[in-house]
Amino acid sequence: MPLRKTTNRIRGTTPQIEEFARQLRQNLTPAEAYLWEALRNKQLGGLRFRCQHPVGRFILDFYCPACKLVIEVDGGIHQTQLDYDEARTEKLQEYGYRVLRFTNKEVMSDRDRVLQIILTTAQTPFSPESTTP
Template sequence: MSNYKENLFYGASPLIHARARDLRKSMTPAEMKLWEKLKGKALEGYKFRRQHPICNFIVDFYCHSSKLVIELDGSIHDLPDQKEYDSGRQYELQEFGLRVLRFTNEEVIQSTEKVIKEILEAI
């Protein structure tokens, strides 16, 4: 079991786990909308986790069986420093063999079915 947890969380610390629990209590409207489509294996039987700890990061959504990370970006992600941070973070996640899909909050709210289609194509 410990090997499974290690593979699931990639060595995330108890502090990262606690922060993820807190983030689950304060999801953005876009996160809540996408979570409604993903939770309970609603998307063709794939299990997604929300605000999931991976190493030093907390990803918005994660499907372990397909090694897929989904990130939702608000307007702060347009800032140059944030773009640089996101790029480095994505690189580190990809080093674990994970694929990362990024959507804007607006895409999720205005074009939910298009987002779901892209997620299914990635899986």
């Protein structure tokens, strides 16, 4: 007998996290909105990205399920939470995801370079084991 999914939860999220993700999608930062313009509708290499995608207790700025690639756009607050961001990245890598981080400034001042890095990373073969040192 085939296994059936008993919940609509995405990798352990809660209804509250999913609702917060919906709110974030409606209120993107200027840098997130600028990057989303270039990622949405399979514009980058035909890859489908999700915006403000919940995974467990996290909400990922952008996520490409086909290549398990997470894109995070970090504002100024991230300078004060480097340890948290590092732990979050490590946890996502444990889930088997690759994580790329860009600052708001990088996205706003050199989006083409950011997009090239994203595309190159997405096109590079990946196995989750390669994320561990």
